[in-house]
Amino acid sequence: xxxxxxxxxxxxxxxxxxxxxxxxxxxxxxxxxxxxxxxxxxxxxxxxxxxxxxxxxxxxxxxxxxxxxxxxxxxxxxxxxxxxxxxxxxxxxxxxxxxxxxxxxxxxxxxxxxxxxxxxxxxxxxxxxxxxxxxxxxxxxxxxxxxxxxxxxxxxxxxxxxxxxxxxxxxxxxxxxxxxxxxxxxxxxxxxxxxxxxxxxxxxxxxxxxxx
Numbered sequence: 294x295x296x297x298x299x300x301x302x303x304x305x306x307x308x309x310x311x312x313x314x315x316x317x318x319x320x321x322x323x324x325x326x327x328x329x330x331x332x333x334x335x336x337x338x339x340x341x342x343x344x345x346x347x348x349x350x351x352x353x354x355x356x357x358x359x360x361x362x363x364x365x366x367x368x369x370x371x372x373x374x375x376x377x378x379x380x381x382x383x384x385x386x387x388x389x390x391x392x393x394x395x396x397x398x399x400x401x402x403x404x405x406x407x408x409x410x411x412x413x414x415x416x417x418x419x420x421x422x423x424x425x426x427x428x429x430x431x432x433x434x435x436x437x438x439x440x441x442x443x444x445x446x447x448x449x450x451x452x453x454x455x456x457x458x459x460x461x462x463x464x465x466x467x468x469x470x471x472x473x474x475x476x477x478x479x480x481x482x483x484x485x486x487x488x489x490x491x492x493x494x495x496x497x498x499x500x501x502x503x504x505x
Contacts, residue, residue: 297334298313298334299315300313300332300335300338300339301313301314301315301318301330301331301332301339302331302332302339302350303321303322303329303330303343304347305330306321306322306325306329306330307325311336311339311340318330323389324408327405331347331350332503359495360493361493361494365494369491369494371495372397372439372490374397375398375435375436375437376397377394377429377436378397378438378439378440378498378499379392379418379438379498380393380418380498380500380501380502381414381416381417381420381421381442381502382414383412383413386414387413387458388411389410389412390408390412390413390414390417391405391407391417391502392405392406392407392424393406393500393502394424394425395499397439403428404425404428406420406424409466409467410464410466411458411463411464412458412467413458414442415445416458416467418440418442418444419442419444419445420470420474421445421500422446423449423478425438426438426481426483426485427477427481429483430481430485434485437486437487437488438485438487439488439489439490439498440489440490441489441490441498452475452479453475454471
């Protein structure tokens, strides 16, 4: 079964536009701080998005329709909008990695870090949660944190980044952040609740980078 063709809209990058190949899109966003882009199923949809506001496309689930039963959806309920949603994305495993946190209701970006060399999604998700934890504690906020990574939740609970990724000169800055995050978890207590985002019920998490 052939993979469905994707078209990539780049709103912010070295060059903006619609690109038919991921490698071409990747060239525009690599080493560009705060690059904004998303994939679409058709050229027309990608071109329309380029002419519009990226905020109307990034983190939105306008066309999402859950396949879960009404009973299951009722059981799960709606997301708590008094929250921060976090996510990470990596181009390769390992590859260039970035992570961010957004306000679940407004989709406004609260923090962003990256891109980092030779990172993984799991490390990014872990760092994003700890970043949000530290921020909310500093603010004295009662917001909760949403993540779609069970692995990252497990690492945070265990206060360790249980990654198999080997340290190198390239990912040294990334592992310095990981070490700081682990140290923060061991030295601090918090009351913030970390919740798994229900993707099957609600669609992609609002902090999603839109690369799928």
